[in-house]
Amino acid sequence: MRYVSLKEATAGMVLANELYDSYGRTLIGANHKLTDSYIEKLQKYGFWGVYISDELSEGIEVESVISPQLKARGMESVRACNIDECKKVARQIVEEILDSGKVSLDLADLRSYDDYTYAHSVNVGVICGVIGMGMCMSEQDMIHLVTAALLHDLGKLFIPSEILNKPERLTPEEYAVMKTHAEKSYDLIRERWDISAKVKTAVLFHHENVDGSGYPNGIDGSSQTLFTKILHVADVYDALVSKRPYKNPYSPYEASEYLMGVCGSMFDGQVVDALLRFVPLYPKGTTVRLSNGRTGIIYENAGIHNLRPILRMMDGTMMDMTDSGCLNLSLAPADDFYEEIETAEKSRHEMLELI
Numbered sequence: 001m002r003y004v005s006l007k008e009a010t011a012g013m014v015l016a017n018e019l020y021d022s023y024g025r026t027l028i029g030a031n032h033k034l035t036d037s038y039i040e041k042l043q044k045y046g047f048w049g050v051y052i053s054d055e056l057s058e059g060i061e062v063e064s065v066i067s068p069q070l071k072a073r074g075m076e077s078v079r080a081c082n083i084d085e086c087k088k089v090a091r092q093i094v095e096e097i098l099d100s101g102k103v104s105l106d107l108a109d110l111r112s113y114d115d116y117t118y119a120h121s122v123n124v125g126v127i128c129g130v131i132g133m134g135m136c137m138s139e140q141d142m143i144h145l146v147t148a149a150l151l152h153d154l155g156k157l158f159i160p161s162e163i164l165n166k167p168e169r170l171t172p173e174e175y176a177v178m179k180t181h182a183e184k185s186y187d188l189i190r191e192r193w194d195i196s197a198k199v200k201t202a203v204l205f206h207h208e209n210v211d212g213s214g215y216p217n218g219i220d221g222s223s224q225t226l227f228t229k230i231l232h233v234a235d236v237y238d239a240l241v242s243k244r245p246y247k248n249p250y251s252p253y254e255a256s257e258y259l260m261g262v263c264g265s266m267f268d269g270q271v272v273d274a275l276l277r278f279v280p281l282y283p284k285g286t287t288v289r290l291s292n293g294r295t296g297i298i299y300e301n302a303g304i305h306n307l308r309p310i311l312r313m314m315d316g317t318m319m320d321m322t323d324s325g326c327l328n329l330s331l332a333p334a335d336d337f338y339e340e341i342e343t344a345e346k347s348r349h350e351m352l353e354l355i
């Protein structure tokens, strides 16, 4: 399978896996052929791209870190503000991550922007879980961390949707309202004896920057827990790679570049480093361009930061970038993403206010 943006998708392409809405209901089944009307509807739903199966991508398998059923259950728990259920889902997310044994988020995710808050919380949970496993955390700590991720934005359920989904820049007054969501999330759990203090502080401080410029309290890195720092990085990373009403998704490459750029001011360097070790810059099945102008599809990732993957070129031949003959070549996202990055770049500062 390979990932194509809906702009590139054409009628007749075969879907590689089932597509779901935010309630876990099937929109289109696996192996269905796309039609112009499906493509239009998926765009309206807010999908950015889909995985398709074709001859070129044969043998490229991309698996979700957690099952679609668990993802839907997680979204439902967040939507219903059901804290007990979120705790159970967090435990199950950790079980599925540990069972899979994969310390890699090799997936260009699919989601729609109208369910962003719910899908985002579950995605952040998965990213936190993968980082936690990669950092050799205990299972109990992983559960706490994923629980904090599922609960961190519950306070947004109390922010008026005109502010939450406003496509333009927020006024200072609206931004002040938006910023209250971290405390609102915390207020929902502060009295609960069955939720660890580690979870509570991570939820309250998930918008604090290491240089003290964040909110609500403006505490700096020396007063932040590891959980807080991981949740902050995972939260922003997922927001960057998501489609939002006011921006197109960044590619994982561009999002990673962004995280590195604000290490030391927004984020803790060690945590960013941990994320970059487990999140490939070029996920399996995505199209990349080589410095010699040729394009190919990521067949398999390997090595440090996954910068030297195995590719299947558009003529069907394979290229292992660790081979000595390829060492002078470098990778970049395919042209398709470049256009979008330029657009996203313009609104970067506005966007950060909305995460």
Ligand SMILES: [Fe+2]
Pocket (backbone or CB within 6 Å): 152, 153, 181, 182, 206, 207, 235, 355
């Ligand atoms: Fe938040």
